[in-house]
Amino acid sequence: MTANHGGERTGEQAGALASVRGPGGDATAPSVPALEVLDGDETVLAVEAGVVHAVVGSRSATRRFVDALSGAAGGRRRRRTAEVVRIAGTAVALASRAASSAAGIAVVTGGQAISWTQDVGDNVLLGNEHGSGVDGFGAAVRAALRLGRPGGDARGTDRDRVVRALATVGLATDPTAAVAELTALERRLVELARAVAAGAAVVIVDESGAGLSTPERERWQTALRSVAATPRPTGTAPVVLLVTGTVTGLAAVASAVTLLGTGSGANGPRTLPVSDAADERRVLDALAAGLGSAAGLRGVDRTSDSARSCPDRDTRPTERTGGLRVDQWHASHPADATRTVVDGVSFACAPGEVLGLFGPLDSGAGEVLLSLFGRSYGATVRGAVSIDDETVDVSTMDRARAAGLLYTTEHPIRYDLAFLGGVPSSVSPTSLTRMVSTGLADGRRAYPATTGVNGLAAALPGAHRGPSVEQFTESLRSLLDTPARVVLLAEPFGDRRDAGAAERVALIRAIAASGRAVVVAGDDPSALVEVCDRVIAVRNGRVVGETRPDRDARGHRDAVLAVLEAMGGLA
Numbered sequence: 001m002t003a004n005h006g007g008e009r010t011g012e013q014a015g016a017l018a019s020v021r022g023p024g025g026d027a028t029a030p031s032v033p034a035l036e037v038l039d040g041d042e043t044v045l046a047v048e049a050g051v052v053h054a055v056v057g058s059r060s061a062t063r064r065f066v067d068a069l070s071g072a073a074g075g076r077r078r079r080r081t082a083e084v085v086r087i088a089g090t091a092v093a094l095a096s097r098a099a100s101s102a103a104g105i106a107v108v109t110g111g112q113a114i115s116w117t118q119d120v121g122d123n124v125l126l127g128n129e130h131g132s133g134v135d136g137f138g139a140a141v142r143a144a145l146r147l148g149r150p151g152g153d154a155r156g157t158d159r160d161r162v163v164r165a166l167a168t169v170g171l172a173t174d175p176t177a178a179v180a181e182l183t184a185l186e187r188r189l190v191e192l193a194r195a196v197a198a199g200a201a202v203v204i205v206d207e208s209g210a211g212l213s214t215p216e217r218e219r220w221q222t223a224l225r226s227v228a229a230t231p232r233p234t235g236t237a238p239v240v241l242l243v244t245g246t247v248t249g250l251a252a253v254a255s256a257v258t259l260l261g262t263g264s265g266a267n268g269p270r271t272l273p274v275s276d277a278a279d280e281r282r283v284l285d286a287l288a289a290g291l292g293s294a295a296g297l298r299g300v301d302r303t304s305d306s307a308r309s310c311p312d313r314d315t316r317p318t319e320r321t322g323g324l325r326v327d328q329w330h331a332s333h334p335a336d337a338t339r340t341v342v343d344g345v346s347f348a349c350a351p352g353e354v355l356g357l358f359g360p361l362d363s364g365a366g367e368v369l370l371s372l373f374g375r376s377y378g379a380t381v382r383g384a385v386s387i388d389d390e391t392v393d394v395s396t397m398d399r400a401r402a403a404g405l406l407y408t409t410e411h412p413i414r415y416d417l418a419f420l421g422g423v424p425s426s427v428s429p430t431s432l433t434r435m436v437s438t439g440l441a442d443g444r445r446a447y448p449a450t451t452g453v454n455g456l457a458a459a460l461p462g463a464h465r466g467p468s469v470e471q472f473t474e475s476l477r478s479l480l481d482t483p484a485r486v487v488l489l490a491e492p493f494g495d496r497r498d499a500g501a502a503e504r505v506a507l508i509r510a511i512a513a514s515g516r517a518v519v520v521a522g523d524d525p526s527a528l529v530e531v532c533d534r535v536i537a538v539r540n541g542r543v544v545g546e547t548r549p550d551r552d553a554r555g556h557r558d559a560v561l562a563v564l565e566a567m568g569g570l571a
Contacts, residue, residue, distance in 0.1 A: 199234065247570075349518070355517070363571065491521065
């Protein structure tokens with residue numbers, strides 16, 4: 001079954017992710033993990049059934065992890081003959097989303113895989129219908145759900161599955177209610193209930209995107225624990241993998257944490273138990289150990305042109321007046337004016353200072369900078385901006401430039417519109433806002449941000465692409481010769497293995513040393529520590545902490561840990 005709505009194929013996207021049948025058969029021995037991921041002789045992950053297990057890492061690392069297990073990586077996935085995934089001791093092939101679903105893996109995306117044209121019950125069964133399909137369920141069972149009666153053999157079974165799944169996740173909502181009437185948390189719970197109704201053996205909860213309030217997060221964590229503790233039709237409970245960047249508070253929901261791309265080995269995984277705040281601190285310390293190397297950002301030849309006018313950071317002025325001041329800055333999602341992404345952020349950056357905003361995509365860090373530059377992000381934007389103690393108008397890009405504010409990035413924020421008019425589209429935030437206002441795009445949809453164009457769109461002639469590595473480095477060089485008083489840089493470090501990474505750091509320092517206020521947004525705490533005088537942590541659109549990195553290179557790891565503690569993790 002493929003249901004078409006809003007220009008998207010839910011059979012291939014949301015339905016495929018949830019169309020799972022947990023592997024049936026005999027009960028496995030207790031010594032066999034419910035889920036194993038091996039890379040050669042190395043065990044990446046081994047988890048028993050009936051637990052919530054956290055997976056923490058940089059957004060790029062967790063994205064690859066989720067794509068690999070969900071089958072979304074497809075042919076792009078790194079092929080290794082020794083790479084094995086076992087579910088209940090049985091090796092499975094995850095070459096596509098359909099294959100992953102058939103193996104018993106469901107992915108919960110934070111309410112993004114919701115069909116807006118169908119009600120709660122239809123969404124819970126999306127991709128998991130018995131015989132009659134979604135349309136049959138909606139037409140014949142909707143009345144039975146209202147009256148509390150079974151709708152027939154297969155339909156009655158579907159009704160029972162919906163009711164049980166909603167009860168498991170703690171959502172007391174009429175299955176015939178429209179999903180558009182639900183809160184963001186309730187839409188997450190509907191997607192989680194879909195995995196329960198499917199009998200998934202492995203439920204991957206991808207926690208990217210906007211966050212929840214404290215009461216909502218507690219309710220969400222209760223739902224995850226309930227799913228992990230509820231036996232499936234086959235008799236065993238599922239594995240719940242919580243893929244996240246937030247460490248603080250993990251002990252309330254997870255029993256252990258696996259760190260991706262960190263540890264004492266060759267950037268291999270490491271698993272730590274987590275039961276209290278002290279364990280969470282040890283997880284943060286392990287993250288800092290894995291992220292603490294900045295060798296790729298150092299070693300610039302100080303006689304090179306890139307290092308001109310670039311003294312050590314200790315000689316930078318830090319107490320000068322003027323510079324940039326931002327007060328109570330708010331910005332909504334480009335498609336939905338009611339969804340806050342930047343929530344009352346305030347900060348100041350003095351001339352000659354490099355201020356870091358630490359946070360991944362959708363945290364609000366990068367979105368702050370883009371919305372400041374001509375309100376290039378957000379359906380609604382408000383707040384006050386002053387430069388050198390004078391209030392300035394940054395409502396358009398031309399006015400922002402005239403005020404002395406410039407913005408640049410190697411990785412522009414984009415939004416995929418699936419198949420709009422039969423053509424794959426990837427658009428900027430301002431274009432998305434315009435398309436929603438004219439009815440060309442559905443403002444109710446989640447539209448998660450990305451910094452890369454989808455594979456099909458990228459193959460089209462004229463598809464939007466960000467600047468090349470050299471083009472972006474050259475744009476940093478050119479900033480030294482502009483009259484700009486404030487420079488905003490989003491993700492300026494590129495690949496830290498690239499020989500040009502150290503040159504970029506030198507250029508950023510040189511721009512600040514010339515008397516400009518420089519604000520850098522990034523998700524790599526080690527890189528931010530290397531270049532910034534102060535780092536502000538931004539999560540869920542709010543400032544959650546601040547630290548001054550140790551300028552002594554020998555204290556680099558401790559400085560990274562201080563940044564992670566200010567954030568409470570990587571997200």
